[in-house]
Amino acid sequence: MSRFTTTLKTEQIGKWTHVLLADLVLADDDEQVITVPAGFSTDFASIRVLHNAFLFVLFALVSGYGNYAATIHDFLYTTGQVSRKAADAVLYRALRAEGVARWRAWLFWAGVRVGGVKQYIA
Numbered sequence: 001m002s003r004f005t006t007t008l009k010t011e012q013i014g015k016w017t018h019v020l021l022a023d024l025v026l027a028d029d030d031e032q033v034i035t036v037p038a039g040f041s042t043d044f045a046s047i048r049v050l051h052n053a054f055l056f057v058l059f060a061l062v063s064g065y066g067n068y069a070a071t072i073h074d075f076l077y078t079t080g081q082v083s084r085k086a087a088d089a090v091l092y093r094a095l096r097a098e099g100v101a102r103w104r105a106w107l108f109w110a111g112v113r114v115g116g117v118k119q120y121i122a
Helices: 053-062 067-079 084-097 102-115
Strands: 010-012 018-020 024-028 032-036
Touching (some): 024 067, 067 084
Antiparallel strands (some): 024 032
């Protein structure tokens, strides 16, 4: 099972933006060790454009959960070091490692599969 080996330490620098004060490390089952370096900026699991009812309801159900996992996912989407599909799978495993319920982790995963294509850099 995937697990975080460090603690998430951030400072809020904008309305939605946080910067990592120390490396965040996930020992992931499939992708080995993923390290998000100190100084990386994240917006956690915010959805910038809620353009349909599905995404609005989804956001309401997942908001406030999974900041560790969302940071890993933001990093993977920003760097493109793994495919979008692999990054979304890491998100699910990281959410479970963080203690997020299966049903809520699945909703996160479904949300990024439906609405994340435009945010992926690669």
